[in-house]
Amino acid sequence: MNFDLVAQLAISGLVIGSLYALLGVSFGLVYQTSKIFHLAGAIPFAAAGYAAVWAAKSLQLSIWLSIFIGLAAAVIIGVLILVLGYFPLIKKKATLLSLFLISLGLSVAFPNLLQIVFGVDNLPLEVYDAEGNPAVPFANPTYASGFLTITKLNIVQVVSSWLLVIAVLYTIKKTALGRSITALRTNPAMASAVGINNKVVYLVVFSVSSFLMGVAGILITLQFVANPTMGLQWTLIGFIAVFFGGITSLGGSALGGLILGLLSSLSGIWLGSQYAPIVTFAILFLTLLIRPQGLFGKEAI
Template sequence: MGAYLTQLAILGVLLGGLYALAAFGLSIIFGVSRVLNVAHGDLLLLGALLSYALFYGLGMHPFLIMLAIIPIFLLVGFAFERFLIRPISNRSPHELLIASILLTLGVSMAVSDLSAWLGGASAKGIAYSLPSISIGSLVFPSIRLLIMALILAMTLVLSYYLKSSYVGRAMRAITQDREGAMIVGVNIPRVSMITFGIGAATAAVAGSFYIILFPTNPYLGIPLTVKYLAIIVLGGLGSLSGALLGGIILGLAEQFSGFYFGGIWQQPVAFILLILILLIRPQGIFGRSIT
């Protein structure tokens, strides 16, 4: 029993890491450009489908695909910001929120429909696995461990970049005080564009992991976006470690509720957590108060 629970905890943490990687992009996008990107789960979907095409079309190694995906989706993110978000970015906060939800909802619908059209509506997966490692009575699925290690590496690189680079400091400045950042000469449109690039690239990489671990169908975009929203609300907006912690909490909660109450109760956990956290601590468990 104890071993089984430990096993569940490990799976939960590994699942949470995958959630966190994509959720972080949503979080910085909301922080920097105040856009609630409903299409974020669909960026993950696109990343997953592109890796599927590269894996079966060109026979690339699943972990090399990741390297190909990062530059492609940086450009996708840049284009997304430049052509869709920039035209609405000057509106008042309330109008921007409404327009951004409408717009990204439109993108999300178009993406899932087009990908169902081009690739079929059935669930897909990449058949790639590694032998599991067992230590005593514990079994570690090594593919998940490897993915978790890659996610941790990416998180470290990203957090170093965001801490030390000019763009990273500008992002935090904009999140904290938009007008103040403008006054000291931060080029908000450009930083916003880079933010979308990073957000899209992290989501797409998460997608290329996702399709190795789970069956992926064209309609999972919006449900995933809601999961990520629950995570960033849990961890507080705009914080990388908050997203990681929020993701792990959600992953653990899903694994344990699935174990104790049956698999059908895994899905609602994210929504219950989202509502509870918003009601009890709107600023997130670890977040500071946001006005």
């Protein structure tokens, strides 16, 4: 076995798994609080990437301002989905299936909107110097040792993903907001009885989740490009991470994402990288078959 290849694939798996962990926690947070299968989380993900690209290219803003605009777009659009999409249905006591269908419809329609506005081309997130030359942020330096290489962007992706995951887990476990979320998740009637305003908690949760989706969207756009289908393509794997790790456990969702990333990457030892999506879905299928509650979950959906 080529150990250099294994080590390089493990590094790639760590990077991709960290991003899956971030997506998994984002999706798990919404699902645990509201039981909504929030496929439309793909929208803030893509919106962040596109908004950052637009700010950098059209407004010629710095990378940090472009990232800020991308994240603001993600949070605003995430909250709008809640307020204009889910709240009216929840008020009408719509079923979770209805909410899922709305979510599905939005996530399918949004790429078309992106195509209409930005076209079908792949758009890189580049910043421009005074002479108008483009440069990919965080691309350099690249750290190399023997056959192993890791870019500055990879380090940013891993570190920022896990810092955010840990911050969310800490908030859930140790703060009043976290207790409110747990209360709403486990007993909504009683949460209401102790005076928890469900709408406020939902607003906070969707803002945080959309922010996390936005961070993931920007980190992925920095490495690859923004394109209209990027939202569903990536967030679907984040959803798989949640079920793989365990829908009832946010920490489990994060670890599920990491393990999924490592497994799909390391499968490259035997299979080409084009098989990675098949490996990912095979892992989901086997999980649902053998351990429906996920690796770290307590109960199946």
